[in-house]
Amino acid sequence: MSYVLGHNQYGKAEVHVVRVFRDDPKAPHDLVDYNVSVSLSGDFEDAHIHGDQSKVLTTDACKNTVNSFAKEAGDAVREPESFAVALADHFIEVPQVNGARITVEAVPWTRSHDNAHAFVKNGDYVRTATVTRTADDTSVVSGLKDLTVLKTTDSEFHGFYQDKYTTLQPTNDRIMATAVTAQWAHDGTDVDWGKAFDEVKDAITGAFAAAYSYALQHTLWEMGSAVLDAVPSVAEIRFSCPNKHHFVVDLSPFGVENNCEVHHAADRPYGLIEATIKRNEDVDKSSAYDPGQAW
Numbered sequence: 348m349s350y351v352l353g354h355n356q357y358g359k360a361e362v363h364v365v366r367v368f369r370d371d372p373k374a375p376h377d378l379v380d381y382n383v384s385v386s387l388s389g390d391f392e393d394a395h396i397h398g399d400q401s402k403v404l405t406t407d408a409c410k411n412t413v414n415s416f417a418k419e420a421g422d423a424v425r426e427p428e429s430f431a432v433a434l435a436d437h438f439i440e441v442p443q444v445n446g447a448r449i450t451v452e453a454v455p456w457t458r459s460h461d462n463a464h465a466f467v468k469n470g471d472y473v474r475t476a477t478v479t480r481t482a483d484d485t486s487v488v489s490g491l492k493d494l495t496v497l498k499t500t501d502s503e504f505h506g507f508y509q510d511k512y513t514t515l516q517p518t519n520d521r522i523m524a525t526a527v528t529a530q531w532a533h534d535g536t537d538v539d540w541g542k543a544f545d546e547v548k549d550a551i552t553g554a555f556a557a558a559y560s561y562a563l564q565h566t567l568w569e570m571g572s573a574v575l576d577a578v579p580s581v582a583e584i585r586f587s588c589p590n591k592h593h594f595v596v597d598l599s600p601f602g603v604e605n606n607c608e609v610h611h612a613a614d615r616p617y618g619l620i621e622a623t624i625k626r627n628e629d630v631d632k633s634s635a636y637d638p639g640q641a642w
């Protein structure tokens with residue numbers, strides 16, 4: 348037999364760690380809530396082909412490292428990107444590892460009633476970070492998932508291609524709603540991650556609100572352009588946005604007028620609109636994204 352082992356990677360997925368910052372007894376507490384996944388690649392052929400584990404850093408050790416780094420990495424823990432960089436820098440030092448990918452899903456908690464130690468989980472969205480480390484390169488992709496936005500007008504959809512299955516009626520006034528999932532790749536790592544995240548999120552929601560839309564595709568372009576305008580470190584942004592359809596209900600059988608007021612919010616099927624907006628043609632950040640990540 349001369350079969351060949353192709354790409355392989357392994358690690359611990361979804362280490363859910365909550366770190367409280369409470370070093371200063373007089374200061375209010377802070378916390379971060381991270382779901383961390385570690386994926387290592389390198390010289391692991393013997394483990395697969397011969398059952399020899401001598402080079403395998405256990406996934407249990409990966410989990411322990413995440414937990415310990417939640418204390419050891421100090422202030423780097425405060426932002427998902429810098430925490431992931433600290434972990435990636437550690438794992439790449441293992442001699443048989445030549446690639447380390449760390450993904451973090453960060454659930455935002457907000458302080459409750461200005462209380463020093465009480466928080467409310469903010470379920471509006473999840474912040475994400477993916478750090479890919481090789482011996483001589485670190486690439487950082489930031490993101491967010493499931494940021495749901497809706498506007499009640501300033502959205503049209505008409506002039507579309509028609510075939511024999513086309514029944515959709517054109518409209519010049521409709522609800523537009525989506526749950527934005529986006530990932531943006533940075534040039535370099537010298538970035539104020541928290542500030543950049545807030546600016547990107549603000550650019551996305553601001554452009555969604557302000558842009559007059561002729562399709563969700565058009566809105567993705569506007570949102571991506573606003574992000575590139577606002578944050579110089581972003582080289583490209585990838586969107587995956589379900590069109591959360593709101594269909595105007597026909598109330599005419601009841602003699603009731605419905606001027607885009609009463610809608611049926613359908614949950615499926617949904618249009619899925621995806622696009623990458625790049626700073627220029629030469630940008631190629633594909634290796635910075637986790638191919639196994641289903642958005």
Ligand SMILES: O=c1[nH]c(=O)c2[nH]c(=O)[nH]c2[nH]1
Nearest residue numbers: 504515561562563564590618
């Ligand atoms: O914004 C939209 N883009 C589409 O491609 C599409 N297709 C469709 O049926 N409705 C919509 N809306």
